[in-house]
Amino acid sequence: MLDAFRTAAAYPQGATAVSLPIDIMTKGTKTSIPALPATAFTPPEYGTSPSASLSRAASMIQNAKFPVLFLGTRAATPDAVQAVQGFLRKHPIPVVETFQAAGSISQDLAHLFFGRIGLFRNQPGDKLLAQADLVIVAGYDQSEYDADAWHKSQSLEILHLDWIPADYGAFYNPKLELVGSIAANVKALSDILANVSRPQEFEVAKSIFTEFHAWEQSPQALGQTGDGPIHPLYFIKLMQGMLPPSPTVSSDVGSMYIWLSRFYFAYSPKSFLVSNVQQTLGVALPWAIGASLSQEPPCSRKVISISGDGGFLYSGQELVTAVQQGCNITHFIWNDGKYNMVEFQEVDKYGRSSGVDLGGVDFVKYAEAFGAKGLRVSRSSELEAVMKEALSYKGVCVVDVEIDYSHNHELMRNVIQDNIS
Known part of the structure; x- marks a missing residue:
């Protein structure tokens, strides 16, 4: 049992599972082993690499003309x-992040941030990496964004920093x-x-940075674009302007996680919760409940969670937990009546979709049945008015948002080539 706690707390940190034999679970057992001190639960500390390795790394960075810092999930502590x-x-x-490293760059350093990369190689950050002659990769897990996607050329010089070997x-x-x-x-x-080079001052980097921010004025x-269903970019920009500094926002898996991971700005580590290894649908609401309960005092600040209509149906019953525990959560459902992330990839691969249609759920009544507030916007x-009402509500509020996914096929388009001028 002690080893389970030590393993979970040691780097790389993560969950552990303990399997107890049935005879121990069904019968009491006595032991003469005394209780271990609290210090036994503290994992060992880690230090620096050898000085010779640090000197070599420093030489690599100082000799590089276009160094780029690439932050992964284990660099977001x-x-x-x-x-x-x-x-x-x-x-x-210049810096890029994986989706799970969101929030590693503070607002005063935003001029160095060239966006997040992951899933499809078509972002400004991908273009930046294609220009680099040295990539300083910190805390990167290949499950976040396969190296064969962002390093197709196999020609980049890579400096690896992590708790574990590459x-x-x-x-x-x-x-x-x-x-x-x-x-x-x-x-x-x-x-x-x-004397480290500053490639963000090069014209090519300035052009990529401008491209990264161009969407904000689109x-x-x-x-x-007309008074119909809500475009994801309008939702994100509006929400960003209404939230307090360093809010906790959790994203489910689906099309919304691509939009949010690319365009939602987070400036504190672990303030934007997302799984770039595509965990099971339905994680957003339980994550929000956990985040709300872990506050001091519990449930004292607003937590925002966002899912698709399909993802919400995986764990929507947890509204009862959120309401019973007095959580302060606003959950937005991006509703298009489909498993959209599956749909647009099916269409791209097969020319048609199959088995993705949803619909028929009144999410407002569903929320009210659990004692939460329900709102709808089409x-x-x-x-703007509905979002203000939802975010100001003290308690659990569910907002059914009719989302415009008509251009989602473009999320996987325009994959960049290895050489970019």
């Missing part, structure tokens, strides 16, 4: 984020690995580096 942000203030270079292969082949505390190694590098984001002109 509070201590690692603090070290990374300190590094960037001292040695500013999962080495044809597409992920670091020239050097710094294994140990990510925070400690980043800080050590920051202290010994000098007709879709400004709600200027037109862009109504969204």
Whole structure:
């Protein structure tokens, strides 16, 4: 049992499961082993890599003309984020994140942030990586975004920083690995580096940065495409403007997680909860409940969760838990009556869709049946007022949003080539 706690708390951190034999579960058992001290549950600490390795890494960074920092999920811990942000203030270079590393870059460093990458290789951050001659990869798990997607050329020089050795292969082949505390190694590098190139000042990087932010002034984001179902960009921009600093937002799996991961800005680690390994549908609401209950005091601040209509039906019954526990959650359902993420990929591959139709659920009445508040919005002109009402409500509120997914097939289009001018 002790090992389970130590394994869960040690890096890389994660859940553990304990299987007890049936005879122990069904009968009492006595032991002469005394209780272990609380310190036994504390995992060992990690430090820096050898000084010779740090010196080699520093030389790689100083010799690079276009270094890019690539942050993965294990670099999104509070201590690692603090070290990374300190590094960037001292040695500013462009940064990209995986979806699960969201929130690693603070708002004062947003001028160095070139977006999140994952799933399909068609984002500004992907274009930035294609320009790099050195990629400093920190805390990256290949399950987040396969290396054969973002490193097709197999020509990039890679510096690996993580708690664990690299999962080495044809597409992920670091020239050097710094294994140990990510925070400690980043800080050590920051202290010994000098004269690091600033590729964000190059014209090609400026062009990519402009492209990354272009959507913010698009007709879709400004709600200027007609008074019909809500475009995802309009929803995201409107919600972003209404939320307080560093809110907790959880995303389910589905088309909405692509939109949110690409276009929702988060400036604190673990404030945007998303699974880029595509966990089971239905995670958004339970995550929001956990986030609400873990606040101090519990349920004291608004938590936002977002799912599709299909994903919500996987765990919608947990509304009873949220209401009973007094959680302060607003859950938005992006409703198009389909398993849309499956649909647009089926159409792309087979020319038609099959087995994706949903519909027929009155989510307002469903929410009210559990004691939650239910709201519905079907037109862009109504969204601002409904969103304000939902976010100001103290308690559990479910909002059925008729979403415009008519252009979702474009989410997987325009995959970039290896050489970008």
